[in-house]
Amino acid sequence: MATIIRWRPPPVPADPKQHAQAVAEAVATAWHGQYGSSLNEVAISVVAALAVAGQHGPPDPDMPELVANLDRARFAELVKRIWLEWSIVRPDLVPRARMLWTCLDGNLDDALLRAVHSVGQAALRRGVWQLGAEQNRRHEVDLLGTVLQAVTSAKAKQARGQFLTPECVTELMGRMVEPPPGRSVMDPAAGTGRMLLGAARAMREQGLDPADAEWWANDIDPLAAALCAVNTDMWDLGFRVVVGCGDGLLTAWTGEALRQRQAAIDELLGYVEVARKEAASRHVLNLPAPKDPLMQHLRAARPAPPRQAPPHSSTFDAASAYQGRLF
Numbered sequence: 001m002a003t004i005i006r007w008r009p010p011p012v013p014a015d016p017k018q019h020a021q022a023v024a025e026a027v028a029t030a031w032h033g034q035y036g037s038s039l040n041e042v043a044i045s046v047v048a049a050l051a052v053a054g055q056h057g058p059p060d061p062d063m064p065e066l067v068a069n070l071d072r073a074r075f076a077e078l079v080k081r082i083w084l085e086w087s088i089v090r091p092d093l094v095p096r097a098r099m100l101w102t103c104l105d106g107n108l109d110d111a112l113l114r115a116v117h118s119v120g121q122a123a124l125r126r127g128v129w130q131l132g133a134e135q136n137r138r139h140e141v142d143l144l145g146t147v148l149q150a151v152t153s154a155k156a157k158q159a160r161g162q163f164l165t166p167e168c169v170t171e172l173m174g175r176m177v178e179p180p181p182g183r184s185v186m187d188p189a190a191g192t193g194r195m196l197l198g199a200a201r202a203m204r205e206q207g208l209d210p211a212d213a214e215w216w217a218n219d220i221d222p223l224a225a226a227l228c229a230v231n232t233d234m235w236d237l238g239f240r241v242v243v244g245c246g247d248g249l250l251t252a253w254t255g256e257a258l259r260q261r262q263a264a265i266d267e268l269l270g271y272v273e274v275a276r277k278e279a280a281s282r283h284v285l286n287l288p289a290p291k292d293p294l295m296q297h298l299r300a301a302r303p304a305p306p307r308q309a310p311p312h313s314s315t316f317d318a319a320s321a322y323q324g325r326l327f
Helices: 016-034 040-056 062-068 072-089 091-097 110-125 128-133 143-151 154-160 167-177 194-205 222-234 252-285 293-301 318-323
Strands: 184-187 214-218 241-244
Touching: 016 040, 016 110, 016 128, 016 143, 040 062, 040 072, 040 110, 040 128, 040 143, 040 222, 062 110, 062 128, 072 091, 072 110, 091 222, 091 241, 091 252, 110 128, 128 143, 143 222, 167 194, 184 194, 184 318, 194 222, 214 222, 214 252, 214 318, 222 241, 241 252, 252 318
Parallel strands: 184 214, 214 241
Antiparallel strands: none
């Protein structure tokens, strides 16, 4: 008989940075203990999905308990489902973030399923759901960058030349920008976006809404760029966001990022039209809705699609944004 986990909201550190560090350390221990040092993007995908679910879902106290009691296979399916729902809300970020769910494609073997489940349990116990759900927490910290650093070995970081700039430095550099509403901020070597976070925090302290600015980010590492894309949503930077993946010393990444962004938006709009027709057919034929308790909760927690499509890529001015780059 399966053990039923009774959910109680875990105690979490008052400091959001300590909270993120606690999640990251627990995840790293769980992942390396179950799977080793490879496929780190899978572990990070799980953490990001749970944080995103906490952010976009309603304040439903039953959801974490339902998630905690899923078996390995169903938990992995839930992670995929969360990313599917998120991609509907943020099609503009899909070109960059896609690798966070494609790494879960195919039939996962038992060892990987066990590791994915273990990471999810560890992250939930450390309060990843609350960190995503509480705006004043997720706006203060780079959870995904912290997890990336925790699960990546020192040898791997050295081989790839990948070291995130210390938060105190990125926050200072971001605060030096403090863009007025309507202006652009660009970081062509953004990593997971910590300098953008510093700029957004400075804006909020001045009573400004970061969603009124235009944000450009790029990194040559696909995983860092993927996490940066999700971070721009977690930090509520709005829909005027472009995230690229290429050589930040060149400007070619801006045009390619805009092209990929618009293609993803157009693709989703096509799917939405098909789904609208399918829903109409379901209503006419009086087809039943799913009865599964988890699926019912997921339907209730499903984030509402934006009232309008993200702004067209033709409305972005890469040349002007390049003048506002952080360095």
